[in-house]
Amino acid sequence: MTDLAYLTISEASALLRDRKLSPVEYTEALLKRADAHDGLLNVYIRRMDDVALDAARRAEAEIARGEWKGPMHGIPFGLKDIVDVEGVPTTAHSKILADNVAKSDAEVTRRLREAGGVLTGKLATHEFALGGPSFDLPWPPARNPWNRDHHPGGSSSGSGAGVAAGFFPAAIGTDTGGSVRNPASCTGIVGMKATYGRVSRAGVIPLAFSLDHVGPMTRTVEDNAIMLNVIAGHDPADPGSARAEKPDFTAGLEKGVKGLRIGIIRHFYTRDLEADPEMAQAIEDAASLLAREGAEIREVKVAPLQDFATCNRIILMSEAYAIHEKWLQERPRDYGALCRERIAAGAFYRAVDYIKALRWRGVLVRQFNEAMADLDVVITASSMEPPAPIEHAEEVERTYPRQARAPFNLTGSPAMAVPTGFSSAGMPLSMQIVGKPFDEAMVYRVGRAYERATNWTSRHPTLASAA
Amino acid sequence: MTDTRNDSPELARMVEEIGLGKLKELSPQALEKAWAAAGRLKSEIPGEFALSDEPAHVYRAGREA
Numbered sequence: 001m002t003d004l005a006y007l008t009i010s011e012a013s014a015l016l017r018d019r020k021l022s023p024v025e026y027t028e029a030l031l032k033r034a035d036a037h038d039g040l041l042n043v044y045i046r047r048m049d050d051v052a053l054d055a056a057r058r059a060e061a062e063i064a065r066g067e068w069k070g071p072m073h074g075i076p077f078g079l080k081d082i083v084d085v086e087g088v089p090t091t092a093h094s095k096i097l098a099d100n101v102a103k104s105d106a107e108v109t110r111r112l113r114e115a116g117g118v119l120t121g122k123l124a125t126h127e128f129a130l131g132g133p134s135f136d137l138p139w140p141p142a143r144n145p146w147n148r149d150h151h152p153g154g155s156s157s158g159s160g161a162g163v164a165a166g167f168f169p170a171a172i173g174t175d176t177g178g179s180v181r182n183p184a185s186c187t188g189i190v191g192m193k194a195t196y197g198r199v200s201r202a203g204v205i206p207l208a209f210s211l212d213h214v215g216p217m218t219r220t221v222e223d224n225a226i227m228l229n230v231i232a233g234h235d236p237a238d239p240g241s242a243r244a245e246k247p248d249f250t251a252g253l254e255k256g257v258k259g260l261r262i263g264i265i266r267h268f269y270t271r272d273l274e275a276d277p278e279m280a281q282a283i284e285d286a287a288s289l290l291a292r293e294g295a296e297i298r299e300v301k302v303a304p305l306q307d308f309a310t311c312n313r314i315i316l317m318s319e320a321y322a323i324h325e326k327w328l329q330e331r332p333r334d335y336g337a338l339c340r341e342r343i344a345a346g347a348f349y350r351a352v353d354y355i356k357a358l359r360w361r362g363v364l365v366r367q368f369n370e371a372m373a374d375l376d377v378v379i380t381a382s383s384m385e386p387p388a389p390i391e392h393a394e395e396v397e398r399t400y401p402r403q404a405r406a407p408f409n410l411t412g413s414p415a416m417a418v419p420t421g422f423s424s425a426g427m428p429l430s431m432q433i434v435g436k437p438f439d440e441a442m443v444y445r446v447g448r449a450y451e452r453a454t455n456w457t458s459r460h461p462t463l464a465s466a467a
Numbered sequence: 468m469t470d471t472r473n474d475s476p477e478l479a480r481m482v483e484e485i486g487l488g489k490l491k492e493l494s495p496q497a498l499e500k501a502w503a504a505a506g507r508l509k510s511e512i513p514g515e516f517a518l519s520d521e522p523a524h525v526y527r528a529g530r531e532a
Contacts (some may be wrong), residue, residue, distance in 0.1 A: 274499060
């Protein structure tokens, strides 16, 4: 049998459906892997072994009765700990919510469970999906499986680290300024922030209402499309939920890029910020590869990255403060220092500043959509450099904002981080593929063509044991 | 924890108004940094908008939504 830890959803699903692999055996193997290695990676905040094994046994019985539910049936997955699971605390990795027991499942939880997915536990995050790697919280920060001395990105840090480490093939993250795509970039996996409104946020602790997205994190593009098929769709419980038609996101994966018009936003990572040379070269190599595969590559200019970043930050902090004001007034000691300081900034924006930022957002979105008008997708950088050492606070603080992800929280565009290789130090490199609203299928199509030609997603880290 | 740095009168007034006294007591430097960060970002907002530039108030990513 292949190494169960690194089966893709697609591979595992075929084995499970054909009863060549038992969901119980699969789940037990992945839980044992976490037993052996999570002491060094801190992926899990809460293991849910009993719940997982119950779900696995149920899946086994259903499949045996011929009631296969689809490709997530019997597949283990993890949830960032800002996503509700009935009867289980949703802590946001914070002392503030340590006893916050959820009354019901979030919509994404419900959909994944209904599809037969096997929830293995709740995962580390930056505090309230906002802070950074912090050592003053009730749980330690997740670490990068490629080198545990480095951070795994965030804020969906446990989701990225756990998928890369082979603890589960799928996880849910959330993304308000890049928090699905950052850990995907830092851990060498695939992370999709679908179009705003595509995936329900009901039952997910908000960070900033108009910027929050929920997204799938997997090791391959196909797996990501499989997961989005399950979690996407209108939900009346989410006021931002779209009624857009939901295609089968796996249907066009193998169509290739011949004849597609692909923009490249170079100024984000060459002029607005200067990316690490290896990171920048990997994007240029990707553009060349896509051109060889038959795409037309065009350089595109949009507003400076700093404009998007500043606008995103003002909106994010203003909305976040509206959520956190009471706790920050009454319980400031219960936050970690990093999150506390970041949230406090939101106290100093006036209504007029917030409204101006929203007007600015409208202008930036319109300009971006005009630039995208005759393109199928654009590619650009995700992070400007590989992840920094986790205990080097100044370097983490310096490099975290050096990213090109926030623009697409403002525009609401589907944006996916895909691996583009490895640095000379062995850390993952990455880029983003960004599409038009509700055209995730095109983003996946381009991502899959690139993945098929490079196969970076088939490489996995070698893990040290905790014991 | 105490901090002997001189408070800006404006910051002190705002902290009082918005009820962040406990935070000021705990970490005055954090408040000063947060205030400075907010001021820096606010200064980067464009000064002029067209009258037709409405806020993206109820955000929708596309006509399909």
